[in-house]
Amino acid sequence: MNEAIIKLSAQGLNLWFGNKHVLKNVSVTFPEKQVTALIGPSGCGKSTLLRCFNRMHDLSPDARIEGKIMLENEDLYDKKISVTEVRKRVGMVFQKANPFPKSIYENINYGLKINDIPSKERPAIIERALKESYLWEEVKDELKKPATRMSGGQQQRLCIARTVALRPEVILMDEPCSALDPISTRKVEELIVQLKKQYTIVIVTHNMQQAQRIADQTIFMYLGEVVEEGRTDDIFNHPQKDLTKNYVSGHFG
Amino acid sequence: MKLAARETIDSFVKAAFRTTGLLVIVILGGIFVMLLWNTIAFFAHIKPLDFITATQWNPGGNRASYGILPLMVSTGIVTLGAMMIAIPLGIGTAAFMSEYANSRLRNILKPMIEMLAAVPSVAIGFLGIVIVGPEIAKLAHQANGLNALNGAVLLAIMALPTIITVTEDALQALPVSYREASYSVGANRWQTLRKVIIPAAAPGIIAAVMLGVGRAIGETMTVLMATGNASAFPKGFFHSVRTITATIAIEMGEVPYQTTHYYALFAIAAVLFLITLLVNLAGEYFVNRYRKYQAT
């Protein structure tokens, strides 16, 4: 896997919330067009790390970041770079499905309008995004319906559609299946495997089977530090560190 | 203490609270009955149609006329003007506080706005006579600035705290996830505010406006001091007007007991009561709808 292009990386990343040191000297790389899983116990900083990559922490005044995050060869925290541009290139799907309180159609249309995509092109893009997230057949006759009336799994797939519609380069997913039943989870997993052909995907998950089913790389974090990273198969079957072994085998004290 | 004694105290307290609760209902009912009773007495003297359609409020003289229209139009003009000023200003301030201001600035602004709500209406009326009125007169080249615009500006000041506070609560109550969703597709703050936050908070904002309208319609002292109270049919913002509230306040003190004029003042008070009741009910309706919407 060494020959894979590094799409996204963090070097010497530290993050504090007030005085609380949450990310400690994190250095990680994400190869292009692969799925990388972030695993680790609750509170270890997975979401915090993920949100560094689309600069979501810009919104919380008490967050302080040091270190470097590179998208290909651009520094995402460079003063000259526009944060809205970063967020268009690095899309995010949140832990809890969060459609806008608008119609299904408008949920996707909104991002297209924001990014100045001509109105003539939008219907086709929306249809494509809904097809890509396997939602089209279920909703094609009720695009005007409020998104909040869909099922949880449909809402989450709509959020994915909203993200892929913008053709980002990287998609960040924070436990996208945590609120879904097994069937919807399967659908989202299949979708992720499909999306990998075009996008670089980083996914936070608590589900070890899920990580093994869909991730090429896995990163194990503990108390704000990266303990081990490598090919998913190695992390789960031949971990180098005891901490990793205990966590992936479920013996965590 | 013995159990029996405790139970006696408990039932006594319960009875006391029930009495105070009932008292409120009795007072409200009393006011309503009083207004209604005197209004009925008024309509024994004057035909309802005349009350609604006559274009003059002229209780004195031998050709007395009791048209509520000029008073309603006066109240309408002043309230409309006040809302034209207060709605954009109030929503703008609330949006600034909720979306742009940092917590330190917000902690300064919030108490100041609440203090604005505590300024007595006489003081605001005074402000209208010595500052706002003369400025308007200067700008409009008029002899004095005691007109509808003056009243509207002052009422806007008085309605602002309500509109700002309720709107800000509505904006703050929206889940962070809406904002995050919007930012995550590349929207900036202004786009997020205009296209996601404000539409989602619309019921709460409407409630805020309704409460502001209610405040403006019922306000008496300020408009009494600031609008000149001319009894001619109101012609516009730069003319003196005489609102329902001001009319009652001015005339109630001098009117002979149980004359047509006396009853007439109750009749216009009843109309005012009805209007504010409707506005408040509408506001309440939107607040509730908003709460329901939040729960889901």
Ligand SMILES: Nc1ncnc2c1ncn2[C@@H]1O[C@H](COP(=O)(O)OP(=O)(O)OP(=O)(O)O)[C@@H](O)[C@H]1O
């Ligand atoms: N906005 C914030 N302000 C202060 N502390 C925060 C904030 N967000 C997260 N934290 C703290 O940072 C630490 C890491 O949180 P984070 O949400 O990244 O954990 P996580 O690994 O995603 O956990 P989970 O698996 O439960 O989602 C936690 O101790 C949390 O309390």
Ligand SMILES: [Mg+2]
């Ligand atoms: Mg998390």
